[in-house]
Amino acid sequence: MDKNELNEEELQIWNMWKGNFKRTFGRVVKEMSEHTGLSEGDFGILDRLVQFGDGKLRQQELADSMDWDKSRLSHHLTRMEKRGLVVRKPLTTERGVQVEITLAGQAALDEALPVVSSAIRKYFLSQLTPQDLESITALAERTKKQS
Amino acid sequence: MDKNELNEEELQIWNMWKGNFKRTFGRVVKEMSEHTGLSEGDFGILDRLVQFGDGKLRQQELADSMDWDKSRLSHHLTRMEKRGLVVRKPLTTERGVQVEITLAGQAALDEALPVVSSAIRKYFLSQLTPQDLESITALAERTKKQS
DNA sequence: ATAACATGGTTGACATGTCATCCTCAAGAG
């Protein structure tokens, strides 16, 4: 048995797993962006601002919670600021930058939340069996611990 | 019960599923790109050229098999051609363009194949239980059939 | 034949991601 190359079934599993994610995730993101004009990144940022910081967060904290590096976040915030979704203010107490959601940002988020929820239900949750739930949970645990 | 917003567990499932994919898939892609300089798109294109067309494919067929639109593929091929991985030639028999893998492209693919296989084993296949296999297969079937 | 339409591809503009580099400011080490 060849240790290197994947056999047909192994390749199939990989391709099904990848294809399923891209299909489903793409549907959810597309439904949101078509209905609200927000991208996945936009939504993640706005959502964290209100969930974790009551509308404002330090830039570095935001980057950590998104699992983005500081450069990526900086670029994205620049674009979002230009669209009026957030503002950046220097911190007074310490070094760093405070990111705050604007009224327009809050409005966009409020509009997006139900769309996202229903899309996740329609394209993802509704397709899951109880077995799938177990599988997803356990697998996520396992890969999180990997090197 | 609120039909719109997701409850805590539903949100957890979505986030675990999404997080697991991005982590695992990212590890595989990163391992390949670090070892061979090929991106995910590069690899998919080169692999299909040899698997489905013995080294050459019509551009539109390639786009279909990648599930990419023609624009995306056109841009990507332009960059790959510049790096010497493929060449484009007008078809003589009919309208359209023939994409051919070059020697350099074949060499890059040969180098990448074992790296990709071992990365998929290490980060993905090795983490799967028999239950996971069933779950992945059945779920992929279900979502493929969705609207 | 010619007008309408579909197919196969390219292009430009812009959004998103990644990487390396640079800048500023703070905390310690000498």
Place this chain on the structure above:
DNA sequence: CTCTTGAGGATGACATGTCAACCATGTTAT
């Protein structure tokens, strides 16, 4: 105090993705 070091960000260059417009060439209807 000066020198190094690291944290927090910004920036420029370039790769990747998306969308709409464009162009050329076949096909079909009238």
